[in-house]
Amino acid sequence: MPPEPRPVEGARADVNAAAPEAAWAAALLDWYDRHARRLPWRTGPAERAAGARPDPYRVWLSEIMLQQTTVATVGPYFARFIERWPTVEALAAAPREDVLAAWAGLGYYARARNLHACAQAAAARGGFPQDEAGLRELPGVGAYTAAAVAAIAFDAPAAVVDGNVERVVTRMFRIETPLPDAKPLVRVEVQRLTPRRRPGDFAQAMMDLGATICTPRRPACALCPWRAPCAARAAGVAESLPRKKPKAAKPHRLGVAFVAQRPDGAVLVETRPDRGLLGGMAGPPCTDWTDAPPDAAAVAAAAPIEAEWRAAAAEARHVFTHFTLSLEVLTARVGQGARPARGGFVPAEQARAAAPTALRKALDIGLAALRDVSALG
DNA sequence: AACTCGTGGTG
DNA sequence: TCACCAAGAGT
Numbered sequence: 001m002p003p004e005p006r007p008v009e010g011a012r013a014d015v016n017a018a019a020p021e022a023a024w025a026a027a028l029l030d031w032y033d034r035h036a037r038r039l040p041w042r043t044g045p046a047e048r049a050a051g052a053r054p055d056p057y058r059v060w061l062s063e064i065m066l067q068q069t070t071v072a073t074v075g076p077y078f079a080r081f082i083e084r085w086p087t088v089e090a091l092a093a094a095p096r097e098d099v100l101a102a103w104a105g106l107g108y109y110a111r112a113r114n115l116h117a118c119a120q121a122a123a124a125r126g127g128f129p130q131d132e133a134g135l136r137e138l139p140g141v142g143a144y145t146a147a148a149v150a151a152i153a154f155d156a157p158a159a160v161v162d163g164n165v166e167r168v169v170t171r172m173f174r175i176e177t178p179l180p181d182a183k184p185l186v187r188v189e190v191q192r193l194t195p196r197r198r199p200g201d202f203a204q205a206m207m208d209l210g211a212t213i214c215t216p217r218r219p220a221c222a223l224c225p226w227r228a229p230c231a232a233r234a235a236g237v238a239e240s241l242p243r244k245k246p247k248a249a250k251p252h253r254l255g256v257a258f259v260a261q262r263p264d265g266a267v268l269v270e271t272r273p274d275r276g277l278l279g280g281m282a283g284p285p286c287t288d289w290t291d292a293p294p295d296a297a298a299v300a301a302a303a304p305i306e307a308e309w310r311a312a313a314a315e316a317r318h319v320f321t322h323f324t325l326s327l328e329v330l331t332a333r334v335g336q337g338a339r340p341a342r343g344g345f346v347p348a349e350q351a352r353a354a355a356p357t358a359l360r361k362a363l364d365i366g367l368a369a370l371r372d373v374s375a376l377g
Numbered sequence: 378a379a380c381t382c383g384t385g386g387t388g
Numbered sequence: 389t390c391a392c393c394a395a396g397a398g399t
Contacts, residue, residue, distance in 0.1 A: 066395040073385065073394085107383025110398075142397045162395045180378090207395055216393065217388075247391095248380095277382065319390095321382060357384060 024229060025195040025202055031225035032205035037212070039071065040078055042204070054200075056128045056153040057088045063145045064115055068108060071211075077106055091116070092123035100280050101354035109281055109356065113274070114140025130154045152200035159191040160203035164210025169193075170242035171214060174231035178243040214238075250323050255289040256299050257316065257327045257359070259366025260307060260334050262345055267363065268304055268334075269351045270343030277320075282351070283359030284366065285343055289325055299330075305340040307332035312369035318358040325358060329365045 038044070041062035043054045061081060065074040080102060085091040091099070096116045103112035117139040122128050128149065129135050135146035147158035161169075166179060169186045177185065195202055213224045221233045232238040260268040270285040272278050287294040287302040294302070303309065309330040316327040338345075348367060352360055 063395060068382095068394055068396055069384075070386070070394050105384075107385090108396085110382065111396090114397080140397065144396055148395065160395085163393080164395070204395090211395085279382090319384085321384090322380075 020229065021193050022195065024226060025193055027225045028205045028209065029195075029198055029201055032201055032208060035208065035212070036201075036204070037071075037208055040075065040082075053155075054153050056130075056149065057091075058082065059153040060088075060118075060122075060128060060141075060145075060149050061091075061115075063148050064111055064118075064140060065106065067111060067145070069106065073106070077103070088119050088128070089123045091119040096280075101282075104281065104354050105357055105360075107356075109278055111140055113280055128153070130156075132156060132158045148203060151194075151203045155198075155200055157194050157196050157199040158203075159187050159194055160206070161187050161190050162207060164207045164214075165190055165203075167216065167242055168206055168210045168214045168226075171219075171232035171238045172226055172230050174235060174237065174241070176241070176243060178245045180245070182242065248322075250319075251291065252324045252326070253289040253291060254293045255325065255327050256287045256294055256302065257284045257329050257362035257366070258286070258302070258304055258309070259284050259312075259329060259331045259363060259370070260305055260338070260340070261331070261348070261367070261370050262334055262338060263336050265348050266345035267348045267351050267367070268340055268343050268345055269355070270304065278356050278359070281354075281356045281359070282346075283355040284351075284363050286327065286359075286362075289327075303330075304342045305332070305334060305338060307334050307338075310369075312365050314365045314369075316358070316361040316365050318361060320358070327358075327362045329362050329369065331366045331369045333370065 041058045043052055062074065062078055065078055084102065085094055094116070096113075099116045100109065100112050103109065103115070106112070118141065121138055129138070130150070131154070132146045132150040135141050135149050136143070141149070144160065144162050147160045150156035150158040151160050161183070166183070166186050169175070169189050170182060173189055175182050175185060209224070213220045217239065219238050221227050221230070221238060224230065227233055230238070232241050258268070268285065269282045271282045272280065274280045285302065285304040287298055309332050312329040312331055314329070316329060318325045318327070352363055355363055
């Protein structure tokens with residue numbers, strides 16, 4: 001492996017050359033004190049001044065929701081969860097079905113399954129572990145989340161490394177090794193940078209810096225508290241970092257979704273197997289999603305109920321992380337006493353609210369087609 | 378180590 | 389339209 005470029009000595013001239021990390025951390029915390037984002041899960045400056053610590057439950061809940069998810073998207077979900085389940089004990093006592101339905105639309109549904117299991121584990125032991133190793137053992141809590149909760153909620157000097165931090169650090173030290181190969185080195189540098197005082201604020205400052213200044217495209221280096229020591233900026237290569245290994249192309253998959261509606265408006269939904277894609281989530285029954293279109297036998301075998309199925313004009317299209325999907329939608333009106341082979345009937349609006357987005361699209365297309373048919377008939 | 382696992386915003 | 393991206397974890 002070639003040696004990593006390091007910050008040039010001249011860039012360090014204005015800081016303590018013996019322990020530059022301490023000066024850099026101080027500069028970042030000073031910036032954070034002036035520019036921190038106000039977020040619902042953060043403790044405000046006034047409360048902090050009064051000695052208040054963040055609520056570990058809120059910190060943990062926000063960190064789980066924020067995994068691979070934007071602040072703007074998380075906001076309303078976080079508010080609804082806190083309103084409905086104000087404590088980890090309340091969340092632990094909730095039916096899992098309710099938690100999954102409340103999570104619908106946020107994606108990565110293993111997070112919701114693990115969230116509920118984690119709440120039960122934490123409640124059973126009287127609260128969250130206060131150290132990184134203990135947190136790491138909880139379901140859905142990986143290296144990042146354990147470090148983040150330990151630092152933010154419990155003031156532990158843990159190395160918090162998320163996508164923002166990877167970007168900031170690979171630029172600061174001009175690390176040209178592509179991710180994820182560079183992760184171990186990034187972690188070492190973050191651990192070296194993390195101060196004993198205010199490690200939680202330091203972690204959040206790093207993420208704020210990455211989110212608002214050291215952005216993926218067109219970073220605002222002129223406003224950055226680390227503009228002087230940043231090696232990538234000095235070399236004019238900030239925007240090209242971090243380097244990443246190329247991703248595989250997305251295959252396209254096909255399937256059929258079945259939307260059956262009773263005279264009272266209820267629609268047929270089926271809870272998917274707990275493992276795998278959309279695990280544990282409820283939506284209209286489907287064929288398997290395959291590379292080739294499902295043949296007539298596969299469609300007939302997957303139909304959840306005997307009915308006169310009609311094809312809707314539109315198809316549901318959706319992009320997942322690693323494949324794209326087209327769902328043909330078949331609709332049917334069934335009798336009030338219909339007995340499906342699989343699944344059960346729930347009010348249409350409830351079904352929409354609890355469905356993951358891909359299946360909600362199919363449901364909406366089916367419901368619209370059924371409305372059109374009834375309008376004609 | 379490389380895959381699987383969602384969704385919405387952005388340029 | 390499309391690739392990239394966002395406070396990653398589990399296997």
